[in-house]
Amino acid sequence: MALLQQLKSQFVCQMIIWYVFLVSGLIINLLQICTLPLWLVSKQLARRINIRLGYCISSQMVAALEWWSGTECTLYTDPKSYPLYGNENAIVVLNHSHEIDFLCGWTFCDRFGVLGSSKVLAKKELSYVPVIGWMWYFLEIVFCKRKWEEDRKTVAQSLQNLRDYPENYWFLLFCEGTRFTPKKHQISMQVAESKGLPKLKYHLLPRTKGFWITVQNLRGTVAAVYDSTLNFRDNEAPNLLGILNGRKYHADLYVRRIPLELIPEDEAECAAWLHKLYQEKDSFQEHYTQTGRFPGPIVSPPQRPWALINWLFWACLLLYPLGLLLAQLISTASIMTILASVALCSAVSVGVRWMIGQTEIDRSSSYGNKEVSSKQQLKTPDLLRAASLHRYLYASCVNTHLAGLVQQVQPCFKAQCSLNLMLYSRSSR
Numbered sequence: 001m002a003l004l005q006q007l008k009s010q011f012v013c014q015m016i017i018w019y020v021f022l023v024s025g026l027i028i029n030l031l032q033i034c035t036l037p038l039w040l041v042s043k044q045l046a047r048r049i050n051i052r053l054g055y056c057i058s059s060q061m062v063a064a065l066e067w068w069s070g071t072e073c074t075l076y077t078d079p080k081s082y083p084l085y086g087n088e089n090a091i092v093v094l095n096h097s098h099e100i101d102f103l104c105g106w107t108f109c110d111r112f113g114v115l116g117s118s119k120v121l122a123k124k125e126l127s128y129v130p131v132i133g134w135m136w137y138f139l140e141i142v143f144c145k146r147k148w149e150e151d152r153k154t155v156a157q158s159l160q161n162l163r164d165y166p167e168n169y170w171f172l173l174f175c176e177g178t179r180f181t182p183k184k185h186q187i188s189m190q191v192a193e194s195k196g197l198p199k200l201k202y203h204l205l206p207r208t209k210g211f212w213i214t215v216q217n218l219r220g221t222v223a224a225v226y227d228s229t230l231n232f233r234d235n236e237a238p239n240l241l242g243i244l245n246g247r248k249y250h251a252d253l254y255v256r257r258i259p260l261e262l263i264p265e266d267e268a269e270c271a272a273w274l275h276k277l278y279q280e281k282d283s284f285q286e287h288y289t290q291t292g293r294f295p296g297p298i299v300s301p302p303q304r305p306w307a308l309i310n311w312l313f314w315a316c317l318l319l320y321p322l323g324l325l326l327a328q329l330i331s332t333a334s335i336m337t338i339l340a341s342v343a344l345c346s347a348v349s350v351g352v353r354w355m356i357g358q359t360e361i362d363r364s365s366s367y368g369n370k371e372v373s374s375k376q377q378l379k380t381p382d383l384l385r386a387a388s389l390h391r392y393l394y395a396s397c398v399n400t401h402l403a404g405l406v407q408q409v410q411p412c413f414k415a416q417c418s419l420n421l422m423l424y425s426r427s428s429r
């Protein structure tokens with residue numbers, strides 16, 4: 001066992017995994033380009049082909065997690081909801097604190113048969129990542145610049161395109177918008193305070209616009225929101241390099257299925273609903289910290305062999321020509337070819353390191369890192385501030401089960417909030 005573990009951490013093994021991933025990925029990207037003319041003839045067929053091509057890439061990372069590192073992924077959920085998973089379209093809301101959270105998400109996608117078709121609202125920068133980012137263009141992943149004024153149109157349009165998608169998919173939303181760091185947490189809690197929202201211990205304050213626009217544009221085609229909360233046992237801090245080194249982690253995922261009809265249509269109410277959801281998620285994390293488990297029963301889906309079979313297929317296909325090439329290099333070695341090969345390998349290693357860097361929290365973007373000055377808060381137009389306060393008042397009432405009453409008096413509430421805030425803003429100028 002220890003020998004196997006040592007073998008897994010050998011540089012040469014990791015080189016093989018990388019070689020197979022990169023070369024097969026680029027071949028698949030090329031095949032995806034070849035499907036372009038087909039989009040004009042049969043869009044649905046082109047989509048179905050791309051789902052399978054996409055699977056060939058993303059399942060390699062799932063294979064690395066499940067078969068190479070042996071990471072265990074446990075699902076806590078209601079057994080009544082379980083049969084629906086994978087058999088309907090869903091919006092997945094997931095916390096964003098771990099470097100491999102997306103990969104654990106992919107594992108569950110694979111187990112429920114929606115890996116090739118799974119979607120995400122991703123930051124635009126990821127679309128430039130070779131192999132994965134390029135693959136995403138053809139899978140109609142929705143990209144955003146995290147600048148609402150620019151995103152509101154493009155994101156809505158991309159979501160509308162998914163309305164006639166031919167296979168079931170899960171649409172993943174990291175509503176926190178960026179990965180958790182202590183600094184981002186501190187700043188987002190200042191924002192929460194300025195909006196009169198309760199503080200969260202384990203999450204950043206969720207950004208509500210992406211959630212609202214997704215629900216609004218996918219209503220009628222998506223059946224439910226899967227509220228998903230992920231954590232790792234024994235305070236593990238998993239990362240991609242650990243996976244490639246064959247290190248085993250233990251992921252626990254708690255999923256609640258919430259029918260889409262229960263989510264308010266109005267933007268302010270939808271935002272309040274999401275804030276309340278994150279307060280609940282925070283309490284689940286607290287429960288996990290205290291007890292080492294999530295509430296409810298464990299109903300884990302079985303591991304499937306397809307990710308491993310796919311990897312073995314590409315390995316057989318690509319390792320033989322690599323062997324031939326190496327043999328030829330050694331037999332006809334000239335100084336020039338050796339130097340050129342070393343230069344090529346070094347360039348590839350730098351590229352690979354950059355790709356891994358995309359998953360590392362230490363290299364996270366500065367989004368959500370900038371202090372929001374009180375001056376900026378005061379600059380917010382009166383009505384927007386009023387809407388924020390109204391949202392909070394509504395959320396507080398939802399918390400105290402007074403939602404029905406609020407809905408009745410809502411127009412008066414809105415007017416009263418607007419008036420109060422206009423008076424407040426004028427007096428503070």
Ligand SMILES: CC/C=C\C/C=C\C/C=C\C/C=C\C/C=C\C/C=C\CCC(=O)SCCNC(=O)CCNC(=O)[C@H](O)C(C)(C)COP(=O)(O)OP(=O)(O)OC[C@H]1O[C@@H](n2cnc3c(N)ncnc32)[C@H](O)[C@@H]1OP(=O)(O)O
Nearest residue numbers: 102105118120122123146147148172177188205207209210
């Ligand atoms: C059964 C099993 C179930 C589940 C299995 C689990 C998962 C599997 C599912 C699918 C897998 C599929 C794919 C996974 C593969 C890979 C994924 C990889 C990565 C991609 C992830 C990303 O790229 S995350 C980053 C991009 N995404 C997002 O940002 C989404 C969330 N963001 C939003 O919704 C934003 O609103 C926005 C992007 C639409 C617009 O952003 P913008 O900043 O322009 O506007 P905002 O409205 O958000 O900001 C202004 C308001 O925010 C307030 N503010 C200011 N500072 C802060 C702060 N620090 N924190 C919080 N709020 C802040 C400000 O006051 C404004 O307030 P308003 O009152 O005016 O709204």
Ligand SMILES: CCCCCCCCCCCCCCCCCC(=O)OC[C@@H](O)COP(=O)(O)O
Nearest residue numbers: 021060061064102132178179355356364365367
């Ligand atoms: C067998 C396979 C082994 C090979 C391993 C391949 C590794 C390839 C690495 C490419 C990774 C590209 C997919 C990246 C997904 C990263 C998800 C992520 O977490 O994005 C961060 C954003 O949400 C928020 O960004 P920040 O604002 O925090 O910054």
